[in-house]
Amino acid sequence: MTELIEQQQRIAPTPEHEGDSVRMNMIQAINSAMDVMMARDPDVIVMGEDVGYFGGVFRATAGLQAKYGKRRVFDTPITECGIIGVAVGMGAYGLRPVPEIQFADYIYPALDQLVSEAARLRYRSAGEFTSPITVRSPFGGGIFGGQTHSQSPEGIFTHVSGLKTVIPSTPYDAKGLLIAAIEDNDPTIFFEPKRIYNGPFDGHWDRPAKNWSGHPGGEVPTGYYRIPLGTAKVVRAGAALTILAYGTMVHVCRGVVEEAGVDAEIIDLRTLVPIDIDAIEVSVKKTGRCMIVHEATRTSGFGAELSALVQERCFYHLEAPIERVTGFDTPYPHSLEWAYFPGPVRIGEALKKIMKDA
Incomplete structure (x- = not known):
């Protein structure tokens, strides 16, 4: 229990936000959140399919492996059950893994690890162990991804006691909420709406934009800040x-x-x-x-x-x-x-x- 308290307190308190604000879209804000947390906390680990050298299918982890090395940002085999299983073990050991599931549609093979292990570990161990993992995954439609790249399965995870579920709608919120999720000692499902990864669709919400590259979504501080989970x-x-x-x-x-x-x-x-x-x-x-x-x-x-x-x-x-x-x-x-x-x-x-x- 003493080690758990020390783990919760090891990150020093900071001002409301650090650094200047710049225009970011949601992908850039999510990347910035992981960058900030990896710099602050050596226990933060990023893992998943193609997240390393390639930087993720949506480029959300671009540049992180070059900056922090292959031991802290690494590619995994195509096995979602294995990704989450390893992350649960890492969390119990004291690390703070941030696994990426490439699309929310692929998360189902990992359900047993999330529901039976991650969500219950604190309760099963009477608080001796926690599962401070943050599972990032793009979800929802809007890119013509079809049935296997477009689902919105948040209702499955909100039903599971012990899991937290977060869904941002702006770059500013995405970064602040992701930082809060990484710092949290309980497992969090962090769904990222890929339809607005690159910015709103030119104001037309009944059809895709002509320019998929989108526009920067808003002003986001370059440094640390957090938005408490559970605040609308x-x-x-x-x-x-x-x-x-x-x-x-x-x-x-x-x-x-x-x-x-x-x-x-x-x-x-x-x-x-x-x-x-x-x-x-x-x-x-x-x-x-x-x-x-x-x-x-x-x-x-x-x-x-x-x-x-x-x-x-x-x-x-x-x-x-x-x-x-x-x-x-x-x-x-x-x-x-x-x-x-x-x-x-x-x-x-x-x-x-x-x-x-x-």
């Missing part, structure tokens, strides 16, 4: 309706709402587990209406849990039934993926329905 963010204040979203859907909802002229308050959840229920409750009790938007399939999606939480805590303040706008309950379509996403048409219809008697 109000990205647009409003009084008539609360919209709960995360990842890409935050931007989609904002574009639709502003075009429709609805006085909606949009809350970016940022972390699904732990969930910032206080922020949700305050907003829904103020607006009296709630809409939930996510890209994953509808049945047993995380929106169902959000709907239950809002119903339990805000029932007497609701002035209309809770609306959910989600992906369809079908295998992920390849050629029709832009019809699969919640977009301006479906979100607009839900807005009209929920605001009908306002």
Whole structure:
């Protein structure tokens, strides 16, 4: 236990953020987060398929092996179960591994290691061992990746006690949340919405951008800062309706709402587990209406849990039934993926329905 306390305290406290701010897209911000943490903590290890010399399929780990060496940034065989199994062992030993699963669709072979080992290690050992691993993985659609490169499986992991689930929507949040996840002593699933890796799609959320290279997403400090897990963010204040979203859907909802002229308050959840229920409750009790938007399939999606939480805590303040706008309950379509996403048409219809008697 003494070693655990020392491990938790070994990183000295720092100011709110360090360094100047520069324009970064989400990939650059994620790379910066790992760079900062590897420089601060020699126990941080990056591992995964093609993360070393090649720098990752999306270039999120570019340059890290050249800077920190092959012992701290290394390629693994194509075995997701092995990647996570090794990471769990490293974490129990005292390291802080950051394994990358190349696409969220490939994470299923590692479920047993995540659910049976990583999520339970603290409890099974009565706190003697922890599993401070941060599993990074691009998720969701938007790049015509088809059924095996486009899934949104966050609902699987939010169901597992002992796992934390994080989904950023901006470069600034991606870096601050990733640093917080790496510092956390519990296992975290860090899903990165690849549809906005390189920036918003030119403001058009019902079709891909002509220029996939995108645009830098925002100002991000070059040094250390962290965003505590479990804190949501109000990205647009409003009084008539609360919209709960995360990842890409935050931007989609904002574009639709502003075009429709609805006085909606949009809350970016940022972390699904732990969930910032206080922020949700305050907003829904103020607006009296709630809409939930996510890209994953509808049945047993995380929106169902959000709907239950809002119903339990805000029932007497609701002035209309809770609306959910989600992906369809079908295998992920390849050629029709832009019809699969919640977009301006479906979100607009839900807005009209929920605001009908306002």
